Amino acid sequence: MTSTIAHNLVHIDGSFGEGGGQILRNAVALSALLSKPISIPNVRHNRKPPGLRKQHEAGIILAAAICSAETEGVHLSSTSVTFKPGKIELPKILTADPGTAGSTTLLLQVSLPCLLFSSSPTPPSQLTLRGGTNAIQAPQIDYTQHVFLPFMKRHFGLDIALNIIRRGYFPKGGGAVFCSVPSLTKALPPVTLTERGPVQLIRGEARVGGLPFIIAERMRNAACAILLAAGVSSAIIRIDAVRETQEEAFGSGGGILVFAETGNGCVIGGSSVSTKSRDPEEIGKEAAEELLRNLRHDGCVDEHLQDQIIIFIALAKGHSTIKTGPLTDHTITAIKIAEQMTGATFHLQQNPSGFVIISCDGIGYTPSPHKIDKI
Structure with missing residues (x-):
């Protein structure tokens, strides 16, 4: 779906921070949830080649299907994207396939936040994600299964079911993953995680x-x-x-x-x-x-979980505090996007011994009667 989208967009520089696909995923997911149209120039500016790859195109198309968005620039090698979200109506039954070894876990990253909230109780949404399950430059599906999803269940009460239908290894891909994503009618709780234990x-x-x-x-x-x-x-x-x-x-x-x-x-x-x-x-x-x-570093989350949870604590209701190791470029980028899109406030306390305390005053996001920023 395409349209001319020009005015009153939230402009997000695709070259800042890590300057890669994470900017797209976080910004598009928050755009869908918050009904804020966005414009992203300099897409994947720090990557060679720059611009959208097939997996990024597939991820944006998936998010657009979830929220009935209008888009511009969503095609291979595009360096400028606009995304105008419509209404999210759950549950959804969707399939995404980049046609390459593009990571299934990155497709989940852009779509999961969009499917988590509903203004009324609904059955779980169902996602079939095709591509690479064990790809380079992305979390392996095993990491999502054994590290990320247990964190989401323990701290947010989200019982997200994941079934690996077929593995697709680098470099050919060809894998398939099925996810069942329940929705919430209330805000996510804050997370306090500062003592790792033995x-x-x-x-x-x-x-x-x-x-x-x-x-x-x-x-x-x-x-x-x-x-x-x-x-x-x-x-x-x-x-x-x-x-x-x-x-x-x-x-x-x-x-x-x-x-x-x-x-x-x-x-x-x-x-x-x-x-x-x-x-x-x-x-x-x-x-x-x-x-x-x-x-x-005696942190409570590792360097990969560190950036993946930023979007969720920004949306949560109340004050979250998490102890981790040195911040990655991905985490710094995720924080900037979350602050710009949501208005959540982050504070970082760096310790000389190497660990960092990430604190966030989340916005307590819950779905509201549908409203889109006028353009």
Whole structure:
């Protein structure tokens, strides 16, 4: 759906901060929820090549379908996008497919906030997301399943069901994921998470599809060796090696996720995606070292969860406080977008020992009778 959209838009510079696709995802999701038309020039300015890729195009089209939006510039390589949201009417039954190995988890990032709120009780919305499940430069579906969604359930009470129909490994994609997303009729609660507690268990899976099982074993063994060398007790390490059948995975590839579960219910992750140019030992080592790096800061969320939760605490009602490690560019960008779009107030307290306290006074978002900013 297209229209000429020109005046009184919220202008968001697509080149600031990390200057990538996250600006699009967060801005479009908040535009849909808040009924604020937006204009984004300099789309993915800091990426080579700049402009929309197929997965970004698919994500915006998906968000537009959720809120009956009018759009301009939503096509491959476009460097300027406008998005005018309409009314969100839930539940939705939708499918998104970029036709590439574009990440299913990034499609979920742009659509999930749009589906969470309803002015009256409704059945869950249903999403089928196609593309890459274990892709580079994006959270693997395993991370979403074992780290992100448990956080959403524990702290926001959201029981989002996720079923991996078929894995699609880098570089071919071809995967499919089904999500059932319940909606709320009230605001999200604030989150207070400042005490991680001791690590009680380290779990994980090294997976391959279309490749020999020994490659998964080599990734797992390398990850275990790094953890043991760092002083982690073998008694708390539970990392499995898995090989998928042809029916369970498209193409050939692999990946590994390792995650620590703590006494206070925190989940800290580390992951890596297999590529032809890298040995399995390097992939396993990278995932374990990422986990250890995130544990050293004594934060309650890791560097990947850190930026994904910003949009939700901005929408929540009340004061959220979360302890994490050093801020990533993605998190700084997410905060800027949230402040500009919602009016939520963030405060950052950096500690010399390396951790950061993120505080946010959220706006207490709930759906209201439909209103779109005039243009």
